[in-house]
Amino acid sequence: MGTTLDAAALRRRIRAGEHNGNTSGLAPGYVQCNLVILSGRYAADFLRFCQLNPKPCPLLAVGEPGDPTLPALGEIDLRTDLPGYRVYEHGVLTGQHGDISALWQDDMVGFALGCSFSFEEALLAAGLEVRNVTRGVNVPMYRSNIACAPAGAFVGDMVVSMRPFRPADAIRAIQVCTRFPAVHGAPIHFGDPGAIGIGDLAAPDYGDAVDIGADEVPLFWACGVTPQVALEAARPPLAITHSPGCMLVTDLRNAQLAVL
């Protein structure tokens, strides 16, 4: 398949089982989301966690309990429209699925969270180089020592992603990302990794290391892996998320997320 399908057409192919790989780079221009599905008080606590920690957990849509649709983001069925899902029981990964229709429960709530794909597109459109894109690898991510505000059982430190820039480009990157608070927004730190508890940039906790030029500084963004870490800490009896790289593709355009 090509990369020129629009979001709805791509979702139809995924729903029909005709596409089951990564969504990265597909349906360019459209917002892709991290997905978390929870039930009962865990859903209520997670909603509060997201509202308390909007930079790592920017909520784009929340479903009604038991309703697998998210009409604000398109004609979506959360049970079938992602190419891959992960199932966690008591915080432990216990399965991977291409369809979760059999697992859906009548009090489940779907949470769609903004993802860095959207602001990376804006950075590239601004003529900036995004190192992980250039190198064709996953962005390096690190557990920081910045504590998230806790909500119920959801606790943890913020996970951050890192992209290196020369200072003048870093200033431009801050300006570009400031326009997109719904997808992590401006960086939360730059420079000394130790200042936010990161020991070694060459050894990311998630993703792949990237090279950093002598004239570059690392910029750190709040990362959507943060809710994943909080989820593992909360140990809900059952939770479902997207598989890494297998995102919820929405009808929303990245450009629509710009606040100005």
Place this chain on the structure above:
Amino acid sequence: MGTTLDAAALRRRIRAGEHNGNTSGLAPGYVQCNLVILSGRYAADFLRFCQLNPKPCPLLAVGEPGDPTLPALGEIDLRTDLPGYRVYEHGVLTGQHGDISALWQDDMVGFALGCSFSFEEALLAAGLEVRNVTRGVNVPMYRSNIACAPAGAFVGDMVVSMRPFRPADAIRAIQVCTRFPAVHGAPIHFGDPGAIGIGDLAAPDYGDAVDIGADEVPLFWACGVTPQVALEAARPPLAITHSPGCMLVTDLRNAQLAVL
């Protein structure tokens, strides 16, 4: 006199010879400008220089040749409304005056350029600490190795001002100043001073050194001393500027300069 006079009232006192000191901190909320007055082809070249180098030379108003008023900025007479002027002949300072009525020529053009007072007010309003304000000293300024685009005889490297911040505050400072392109806008560099040709932050070329915390990074802004340096290089037969700290106080409010 108090600091609660509005801009027009302060200008009237200056015009009447009742105030002849610095304008810093007076008429808070109102835009204060750097002033350059030139004649003939030097005026034409300087206008081009400003348009080529908007970050160090943000033009807020240009007068008609021979006309000492700047109606866009208020009921202003450039010959009398600044507390202090400097006169340069062939690029060399030859005099200081409290009034330049006797020096005004019928082809003189007045240029009003934005000044850092405006964005410092915005930074303070955002709850950020501006070190030179806290310490009660002039901001430290340095000759960088960033070449300005030349126009006629006007050439030179950019002069930059420096204010230190912790990284998270630096990101906020970039956001705040981005709203004010008419008063130098976002910083042009941060971090390593050597990357822009600055040898020793403790030895500024103009102004006063300030302390920088171990957890802080220096942010560098394009500075309104840049046109002064270009003026000295151009060596026009006659040029008049404000005296340092004795600015043109306008009826424009700093908040009006925000582009969003």
